[in-house]
Amino acid sequence: MVSDAPRPLLSVSNIEVIYDHVILVLKGVSLTVPEGGIVALLGANGAGKSTTLKAISGLLRTERGEVTKGAIEFRGRAIHRRNPSEVVKHGIVQVMEGRHVFEHLTVEENLLTGAYTRHNGQSTKKDLDVVYHYFPRLTERRGFKAGYVSGGEQQMVAIGRALMARPTLMLLDEPSMGLAPMLVTEIFEIVARLNRAEGVAVLLAEQNATMALQVARHGYVMENGRIVLDGDAKAISENEDIKEFYLGLTGVGQRKSYRDVKHYRRRKRWLS
Amino acid sequence: MAFFFDLFVNGLMIGSMYALVALGFVLIYKATSVVNFAQGELVMFGGYIAAALLVLYKLPLAVALPVLLGSMIALGFIVERGVLRPMVGQNVISVVMVTVGLAQVFQGAAALLWGAQTKNIPLPIPLEPYVIWEIYLSPVNIAAAVVSGVFMVTFVWFFRKSRMGIAMRATANDQQAAMAVGINVRMVFALSWAIAGLAAALGGVLWGNLIGVDTQLALVGLKVFPAVILGGLDSVPGALVGGLIIGAVESVAAGYVDPYVGGGTKDFLPYVLMILALMVRPYGFFGREIIERV
Ligand SMILES: Nc1ncnc2c1ncn2[C@@H]1O[C@H](COP(=O)(O)OP(=O)(O)OP(=O)(O)O)[C@@H](O)[C@H]1O
Ligand SMILES: [Mg+2]
Numbered sequence: 401m402v403s404d405a406p407r408p409l410l411s412v413s414n415i416e417v418i419y420d421h422v423i424l425v426l427k428g429v430s431l432t433v434p435e436g437g438i439v440a441l442l443g444a445n446g447a448g449k450s451t452t453l454k455a456i457s458g459l460l461r462t463e464r465g466e467v468t469k470g471a472i473e474f475r476g477r478a479i480h481r482r483n484p485s486e487v488v489k490h491g492i493v494q495v496m497e498g499r500h501v502f503e504h505l506t507v508e509e510n511l512l513t514g515a516y517t518r519h520n521g522q523s524t525k526k527d528l529d530v531v532y533h534y535f536p537r538l539t540e541r542r543g544f545k546a547g548y549v550s551g552g553e554q555q556m557v558a559i560g561r562a563l564m565a566r567p568t569l570m571l572l573d574e575p576s577m578g579l580a581p582m583l584v585t586e587i588f589e590i591v592a593r594l595n596r597a598e599g600v601a602v603l604l605a606e607q608n609a610t611m612a613l614q615v616a617r618h619g620y621v622m623e624n625g626r627i628v629l630d631g632d633a634k635a636i637s638e639n640e641d642i643k644e645f646y647l648g649l650t651g652v653g654q655r656k657s658y659r660d661v662k663h664y665r666r667r668k669r670w671l672s
Numbered sequence: 673m674a675f676f677f678d679l680f681v682n683g684l685m686i687g688s689m690y691a692l693v694a695l696g697f698v699l700i701y702k703a704t705s706v707v708n709f710a711q712g713e714l715v716m717f718g719g720y721i722a723a724a725l726l727v728l729y730k731l732p733l734a735v736a737l738p739v740l741l742g743s744m745i746a747l748g749f750i751v752e753r754g755v756l757r758p759m760v761g762q763n764v765i766s767v768v769m770v771t772v773g774l775a776q777v778f779q780g781a782a783a784l785l786w787g788a789q790t791k792n793i794p795l796p797i798p799l800e801p802y803v804i805w806e807i808y809l810s811p812v813n814i815a816a817a818v819v820s821g822v823f824m825v826t827f828v829w830f831f832r833k834s835r836m837g838i839a840m841r842a843t844a845n846d847q848q849a850a851m852a853v854g855i856n857v858r859m860v861f862a863l864s865w866a867i868a869g870l871a872a873a874l875g876g877v878l879w880g881n882l883i884g885v886d887t888q889l890a891l892v893g894l895k896v897f898p899a900v901i902l903g904g905l906d907s908v909p910g911a912l913v914g915g916l917i918i919g920a921v922e923s924v925a926a927g928y929v930d931p932y933v934g935g936g937t938k939d940f941l942p943y944v945l946m947i948l949a950l951m952v953r954p955y956g957f958f959g960r961e962i963i964e965r966v
Contacts, residue, residue, distance in 0.1 A: 462848050488854030500849035502842045513842045516835065517854040565854055 407476060408432035409601050410456065410492075410569055415470030415480070417448075417455050417625075419463065425451050427625040428470070433569060433603050438595050440612040440633065441605045443622035449605035450497050452622070453571040456603070457494035458484040474569070488517050491568035497577065497605075499558040503547025507538055510546045510557050514564025524564070530598075531560040534590055552583040559587070563594070569601045570594075576608040584608065588615050613637040674806040679927040680920055685813035687919020688820035689882075693875045693892055694899040694911035695824060696868030702844045702906045703864040706756060707764075709771040712893015713778035714869065718744050718876025719885040720782040723791040733796070741873050748869025752862045779887045790886040793877060816878045823874055824912060827867070831908060836863065844906070898946035904955055918942045 410433040417426035426448050433439045441449050454460040455467050461483070472480040474490055482490070493514075502510050511531055515524045532539045535556040541549050546557055555575055562570055572591065576584040592615045594600050606612035613619055619636040621629040629636065636642055697711045708714075721743055725736035755774060759767050797815050801808045831837040843850040843860045851857055876885075879892050899918045903910025922938040929937045 457852065459848065459852055462851060484851040485854045485856045488852075493854070494852050496849060496852055500846055500852065502845040502849060504845045505838070505841055509838050509841070512835070512838055513850070513855065514853050516839050519835075561853055 409435045409437075409475060410603070411473045412452070412456065413471045413473070415452075415455055415472060416468050417451050417460065417465055418468050419465045421464075421466075425465070425625050426455065429622070429625070429627055430470075431603075431620050431627065431630070433601050434618075436595070436599050436601050437618065438592070438602045438604060438616045440609070440616035440619040441603060441622060442607070442609045442612060442619060442636075444607065447622040448625045449622055450573055451625075453494055453573050453603065453605055455480065456487075457492060457571055458482055458487045459494060459496075485517065488565050488567075491566075492571065493562040493565045493567040493569075494571040495558045495562045495573060495575065497573035499551075499554045501546040501554045501557045501561075503545065505546055506543055507546050507549060507553075507557055508542040510561050511538075511564050514561035517565055527564050527566065531563055534563070534594060535560050552579050552587070555579065555583075555587055556590075559591070559594075563598075563600075567600060569603065572602055572604045574606055574608075575604075576606060576611055584611055588612075591615060609642070610637075675927065676924065677805075678807045679924045681807055682810065682813055683920035683923025684916050685809075685817040685919070686923060687916035688817045688824075689875060689878050689915075690892070690895050690899050690918050691912045691915025692820040692823060692871050692878070694896045694903070694915045695827065695908065696871035696875075697896050698900055698903075698905065698908060698911040699840075699864050699871075700868050701900075702908075703840050704752075704756070704861045706771065707768050708868070709768060710775040710778060710893075711868070711872070711896055712890040713775040714744075714747075714872035715875040715879060715892055716885070716887060716890040717747065717778050717782055718869075718873040719793065719880030719889045720786050720791075720876070721873070722877045722880055723793050723885040724786050726793060727791055728786070737877075740877070741870060744869040744873035744876075745866045746869075748865035748867070748872075749862050751869075752865035756865070757858070757861070775890070775893075779890060783887055788886060790884040790888075791880075792884050793880040795877070795881050797881075812882060816882070819874055819878060823871065827871075828908060836860075840864065895942055898942035898949075901946045902949045918945070921945060 412429060412431050414428045414430050415426055416424065416428060418424050429448070429452055431439070431441070441452060443449050451460070451465065454463070454465065456472055456479075458479075460466065467480045471478055474492060477490070479487055479490060479492070502513065505513070508528070511528060512524065515527060518524070537553060538556055538560060541553055546554060549557070559572070559575065575587050575591070579587070588611050591602060591604070595602055604612050604616060613633045613636060616633045619630065619633045620627050621636065621642065629639070629642070693711060693715055696714070697708055700706055700708045718740065722736065722740050725731045725739055726733065731739070751774065755770060756767070759770055795815070798811050801810050802814070803809070831840065839850070839855045840860050840863065842853070843855060843857050847857060850860070875892070876889070879889060883889065895918055899914035900911055901914070902917055903912070903914030922941055925941050926938045
């Protein structure tokens with residue numbers, strides 16, 4: 401448990417989230433992320449992982465969702481009434497599920513948008529170099545329209561773009577989605593390196609529990625809008641129920657993959 | 673042949689003034705998804721303010737211009753904050769109707785404040801045309817083309833390269849993702865209207881100088897629709913090209929056809945083009961198809 405740590409970087413206490421004034425989705429979720437830690441948030445389709453992350457980043461409001469109970473504190477300050485732009489300035493950036501790169505902007509322009517909340521041209525240049533250092537593939541792609549690079553590269557753009565805001569905490573929503581296993585490994589390794597070298601704390605929402613628990617130190621398992629289990633990453637990955645239901649490993653070691661169930665589509669949001 | 677080029681070149685210069693007005697329209701549509709039916713009235717309002725400052729208050733141009741630009745930027749901000757922001761999330765028709773209403777309010781307000789009779793905007797531009805290779809170039813048209821051109825080049829630079837410009841394009845592309853990276857989307861909306869106000873101010877001066885300032889000036893806004901449909905509703909270069917095409921086509925057509933039919937070609941031909949364009953390329957020549965991955 402992390403309770404013996406000093407004060408957590410992020411603490412979510414007993415939040416309730418309602419969409420459209422009537423749909424109760426989170427029913428009292430609590431979790432903490434320590435300074436510089438990686439925490440996994442696991443659960444099946446519709447468990448409420450993305451909703452939890454959006455409650456933290458403030459993006460909930462763009463989807464007519466609202467935190468109706470509980471509190472979210474970042475370094476001891478309440479942030480759940482803030483808009484996303486302010487949350488980013490505080491040092492929390494969400495990398496949304498489905499990547500959401502700006503397809504019509506080049507890869508480099510995408511990265512530059514990440515530096516929006518910081519006004520310093522000099523350091524922006526340096527941060528670009530840092531991103532290209534972690535994602536060397538993006539260097540060759542910098543002038544390409546982001547809509548036309550591969551899915552893995554788009555995920556790198558999305559993470560790199562978030563990095564440009566110099567976050568203290570990155571909320572990563574299913575970075576593995578729709579990617580080939582090798583790429584997933586590559587991206588998780590980079591996330592782990594970012595955490596180690598840059599000290600960025602990560603709250604990682606994943607269906608791919610096997611991968612997530614390899615990089616995380618601590619894990620929470622969600623089901624139906626509640627945390628049903630939490631503990632050390634190792635302990636979770638050895639838990640029999642978890643093995644069965646969330647790691648997709650049945651007794652004989654067959655794999656069920658949730659990745660196959662999901663697909664995503666993105667459109668311009670002119671009319672919504 | 674000289675006759676043709678004469679019509680064509682002067683048409684292009686008029687077209688640059690359509691492009692200027694169209695740019696404001698496209699910018700608002702692109703960033704905020706609002707189809708602004710009050711763009712022409714915004715231009716008219718700019719013309720009225722210019723005429724009032726120069727003629728009524730007799731301010732020198734060097735003073736009047738900054739005041740004009742400042743007030744039109746402010747007007748853009750106010751309209752966005754006061755009228756359109758509360759409409760966010762409402763259905764498309766409601767928002768369109770609000771802009772139609774705004775158009776009438778501008779007309780009424782301008783007439784109330786400064787009277788309905790036609791005013792002119794005196795600009796220090798010579799009347800005598802230049803003749804180059806037998807083409808008669810009116811200095812007013814040249815000035816209009818230069819002002820529009822400089823504004824548009826500056827704008828395109830801003831839109832492509834500056835931090836705010838990139839933020840505007842990002843917002844136009846994916847609003848939620850723009851919020852996720854910390855872009856202040858409300859600021860982007862307000863800025864789009866402010867820039868549209870700025871373009872309308874320049875358009876008001878140029879068009880007002882050319883055809884006089886009264887509520888009829890708002891009719892230039894009607895030519896914006898064929899221009900932007902041709903170019904693509906969401907395309908900045910499209911606004912430019914669409915404006916130029918409309919200007920050139922109406923000028924050439926008026927020169928050749930009007931003598932036979934007694935005039936009026938200018939008024940409907942752009943719309944014929946618009947209808948044809950919609951049938952052939954519904955998203956315009958520069959508009960973007962949606963990139964979609966499933
Ligand atoms: N905008 C919304 N309006 C109404 N209900 C929503 C909205 N977004 C999500 N929900 C509902 O909230 C529940 C949790 O959704 P959420 O996206 O948080 O799950 P998730 O754990 O991220 O699932 P996935 O693994 O599929 O991404 C689901 O039942 C979903 O239908
Ligand atoms: Mg999700």
